[in-house]
Amino acid sequence: MNKKMSYTWHLRTLMAERGHFATSDLVPLLAERGIHLSREQVYRMVTTTPQRLSLDVLAALCDILDVDTSDLIEITTADVSVAKPAGATETGHAPPVRRTTIRRPTSS
Template sequence: MIKKMGYQWHLRKLMADAGMFQTSELGPLLAERGIHLSREQVYRLVTQPPQRLSMDTLAALCDILACTPNDLIEVTTVGTEVRRIAESGASAPPPPVRRTRIRRPEGL
């Protein structure tokens, strides 16, 4: 069985809890810790769950907000378990049949 996983990103909530209500407040705090992101990158980091996040950025966020990675990222199960074909006992469908024609060179 395959279990589909997802996550929730709580950066905006943790920023609000710390009294930061604008994304522009986070940029200088990250820069103090050696993380240099553009305004657009900081905005996306706050407003959208990141697909990739460096460990340095994660550590800096945890330091700024006095939290742990578990406070920032909540792992969830998305939907139900999906049964794989091989495990269900059913065989995979056969590949499609492709007819070919062999042509012999003329004169043989």
Template structure:
């Protein structure tokens, strides 16, 4: 059994607590800290949980919002137990063997 992990991204809530209600509000403070992101990238960063995030961007966000990494990103267990397919004693049985007849073209 393995644990399936996920995370909750709290960027939007932390921005609202600082009075930042538009995604574009992040562009100038990020640029001041050397992080150059397009409007589209910032929009995705605010509205979706990022799958990849540079440490520089994470540090800049924490500095801008006056928070720690744990305030911004909450790690959670999505599913307590996930069984790997095809392993362990509960693995599905082998498929049934069927006899096959090969016919050559022109023979009945």
């Protein structure tokens, strides 16, 4: 069994719960904390789950919304079974390949 990590980004929900309905509301609040992002960057960060996020931005968002990181990012893990390749043994390895020898008929 392998573990599959996933996470849910709750920024938009937390913003709405605190009365911030426009993504542009965050631009000046982030700037007050030394984070200078364009309106487009903030929009993408709010409307989609970021793949990369600096700790400075994460700390600023937590401060603005008065939340912990666990409120903003919900991390989940799930056990995932990995399919074995056809012909795999109990160890998960395929058996060794046996080479075929082609012999031409000899003329008599």
